[in-house]
Amino acid sequence: MNLIKWAGVVGLACGSLLLGTPARAGDISCKMSFQLSGWSVFYKTASGSGTVRCSNGQSLHVKLRAKGGGLTFGKTKITDGVGKFTGISNVRDVLGHYANAEAHAGAEKSAAAQVLTKGNVSLALSGKGEGWNLGVAFGAFIIE
Template sequence: MKATGSMQLAFALASCAPMTAHCADLGCHLSFTTTAWSALYSSAQGEGIVFCDDGSAMRVDIVEGGLGLAAGRWAITDGRGAFSGVQGIDEVVGEYVAVSANVGLIKAATVHVLAKGGISLALAGQGAGFDIGLCIGRFEVRKSAQGRR
């Protein structure tokens, strides 16, 4: 599957998340990079920027960990994400339940669909390395010490 197809699938799945009827979705997106490894346990760290349609932006740190049948070492250098169910940029911060499927040799690709209460985050990205597996864990978005952009 091409990465663009993966991104479309992930964004489509995220748009299925329930939203509250009284508030419109703010339209927030994430641009990120991560480095990761896995050998039954999966770990990733990275950074990114969340930007919303109202012009607000925030630098974030990303920490991911989980268990599963996985092995590899890779870096995602062109990661993109779309949030749904967000009314304010600060709502994107927190821990998301993550289910990820990864496969790649030389060129790595990833697709994640994450949830935190009524907020969902669909991620897709391209990079380099090798990985194969399926993991269940957490994906945490933290406000960076550098704060708002």
């Protein structure tokens, strides 16, 4: 009798392995391609647009805004930006306000990279563009 029960338990355990494990939050990877332009004279502002594409086939067109302040001066335009998200379970998890702190200096052709956070979601931004900037700024990067 115990042998029959044991065989049943082993059979159920093996069967559950064949079904696979359910997806957990953060199991998909998402990338954003974007363009962004803006200026700063103590107050910093920028706007742009992008498209987020995820490994599960979801995609989303987004509006981008950056605003903040600090000791900052400049004008920049990013034409070839890339963002990589972590902590995503659905493409809509990318939407919201991300905390932003940066130190920057650049002239003419430039490149930049920074990491932003929103709760459990992180966003690593990198981009190439043109313009000039100098300073330290704090604020928000907003994806709508």
